[in-house]
Amino acid sequence: MSIPDRAQRVLPGGNTRTTLFVPPHPPYAVRGNGALITDDTGHRVIDCNNNYTSLIHGHARAEVLETAIEAARSGTAFGLPTASEVALAEHLRDRTGIEQWRFCNSGSEAVLMLLRAARAYTGRDLIIRFDGSYHGTGDALVPPEAPGLAKSVSESVLVLPQNDLAAVEKALHEHGARVAAVLIDLMPNRAGLIPADPEYVTALRNLTRQHATLLAVDEVITFRLREGGLHTDYDIQPDLVSVGKVIGGGFPVGAIGGSAEVLSPFAPTAPGAVSWGGTFSANPVTMAAGLTALQLFGATEITELNQRGDAVRARLLKADVPVRGSGSLLRLTTPNPTELWWKLYHAGVLAGTNGLLALSTAMTDAQLDQITDGVTRAFRT
Numbered sequence: 001m002s003i004p005d006r007a008q009r010v011l012p013g014g015n016t017r018t019t020l021f022v023p024p025h026p027p028y029a030v031r032g033n034g035a036l037i038t039d040d041t042g043h044r045v046i047d048c049n050n051n052y053t054s055l056i057h058g059h060a061r062a063e064v065l066e067t068a069i070e071a072a073r074s075g076t077a078f079g080l081p082t083a084s085e086v087a088l089a090e091h092l093r094d095r096t097g098i099e100q101w102r103f104c105n106s107g108s109e110a111v112l113m114l115l116r117a118a119r120a121y122t123g124r125d126l127i128i129r130f131d132g133s134y135h136g137t138g139d140a141l142v143p144p145e146a147p148g149l150a151k152s153v154s155e156s157v158l159v160l161p162q163n164d165l166a167a168v169e170k171a172l173h174e175h176g177a178r179v180a181a182v183l184i185d186l187m188p189n190r191a192g193l194i195p196a197d198p199e200y201v202t203a204l205r206n207l208t209r210q211h212a213t214l215l216a217v218d219e220v221i222t223f224r225l226r227e228g229g230l231h232t233d234y235d236i237q238p239d240l241v242s243v244g245k246v247i248g249g250g251f252p253v254g255a256i257g258g259s260a261e262v263l264s265p266f267a268p269t270a271p272g273a274v275s276w277g278g279t280f281s282a283n284p285v286t287m288a289a290g291l292t293a294l295q296l297f298g299a300t301e302i303t304e305l306n307q308r309g310d311a312v313r314a315r316l317l318k319a320d321v322p323v324r325g326s327g328s329l330l331r332l333t334t335p336n337p338t339e340l341w342w343k344l345y346h347a348g349v350l351a352g353t354n355g356l357l358a359l360s361t362a363m364t365d366a367q368l369d370q371i372t373d374g375v376t377r378a379f380r381t
C-alpha cells in the first residue's frame with residue numbers, strides 16, 4: 001500500500017500539519033541535504049520552504065548536526081536543567097539586548113506563553129491582535145469563528161484591522177485599562193509579507209505606554225531578518241518578543257524574551273508565580289543545535305542572505321512576477337496558491353503552500369538562478 005493510502009487510514013485526512021497540506025496530498029520527503037530535498041518518487045527540489053522558514057542553513061549543516069549529535073550522545077532530555085539553556089539564553093541576550101528568556105517547543109507555544117506573561121504581569125485580561133496575522137494555533141490567536149473554540153475565547157481578545165491606528169486608539173480609549181498587551185507581527189506572512197509602517201509602529205509604542213499596556217512583537221518568522229529581530233529596524237523597545245524557528249537549529253523550539261521585570265511572574269519563587277512546565281522545553285539537543293545555528297548566522301551572514309533575497313526579488317519583479325517581502329523572505333502572490341505550488345514543485349522549487357519562499361545559507365548562486373527561473377516559468381505558464 002502507498003504511503004498516502006496508509007496515511008489516510010491512520011491520520012485524519014492523511015495529515016498532521018494543515019499548513020503543509022496541498023490537495024490531493026503533498027509528496028513525502030525522504031532526504032534533505034543542504035538546499036535540496038528528495039521525495040519518495042526520487043524527484044529533487046530546491047528547498048525554499050525550509051520547514052516554514054526555520055532551516056536557516058538548509059538541511060544537515062555539518063556543524064549543527066555535529067553539535068546536536070554530541071548533545072544527544074550525552075542525553076536528549078533530563079528532569080534537570082542543563083547549562084545549554086543558559087548558553088542559548090546568554091547568546092539571545094547578547095544578540096538582542098533583551099535581558100531574559102524562557103524556552104518552549106514551538107512558536108505557537110511561545111505566543112501562548114507571551115500572552116500568559118502579559119496577563120500575569122499586568123493583571124489584565126484583554127489582548128489586542130491584528131486581523132490576518134498568524135501567531136500559531138492558540139485558541140485566542142486563530143479567527144474567532146474557527147471551529148472548535150469555546151465561545152468565551154472571543155471575550156479575551158480584540159481583533160483589529162492591520163495598520164489602522166484609529167482602530168487601536170479607539171480600542172485602547174474604550175478598554176485600555178483591561179488590555180494586557182497589543183500583539184503585532186511587523187511583517188506578517190499571511191497578510192502578504194508587507195513590512196509595517198514605521199510611523200504606525202512608533203505610534204503604537206506610544207499609545208501602549210500611555211495605557212500601561214505591553215507591546216508584544218511576534219518575531220517567530222522575522223527574527224531571521226536582523227541580528228536582534230526585525231523590531232530593531234523600528235524606533236521601539238518591545239516589552240515582550242516571541243521567537244522560534246531559526247533559533248532551534250532545525251529542532252522544535254520557541255522562546256519568549258523580555259525584561260527581568262516583565263518576566264518576573266515566571267520566577268518559581270515569586271509570590272503567585274506562573275507555573276509553566278514543558279517536558280521537552282529547553283532540551284539540550286535543541287539548545288545546542290540552536291546555539292550553533294545562530295553562531296553561524298551573525299550580522300555578516302544575515303546581511304548577505306538578505307541581499308541575495310533582495311536580488312532574487314528584483315529579478316522576479318523585472319520578469320513581472322508578483323512578489324513581496326524583504327531580505328531572505330519572499331512571498332509570491334497568486335489567486336490560485338495550490339496550482340502555483342504544484343507548478344513550482346514540478347519545476348524543482350519547494351515553496352510554502354501560500355507562496356512563501358525562504359532562502360537558506362546553503363543555497364548556491366546557481367540554485368538561486370534555478371529558483372528565479374523556476375518561479376518565472378511557473379508564472380508564465
Ligand SMILES: Cc1ncc(COP(=O)(O)O)c(C=O)c1O
Nearest residue numbers: 106107108134135136218220221
Ligand atoms: C509569526 C508566527 N508566530 C507563530 C507561529 C507558530 O509557530 P509554530 O509553527 O512553531 O508553532 C508562526 C508559524 O509560522 C508564525 O509565523
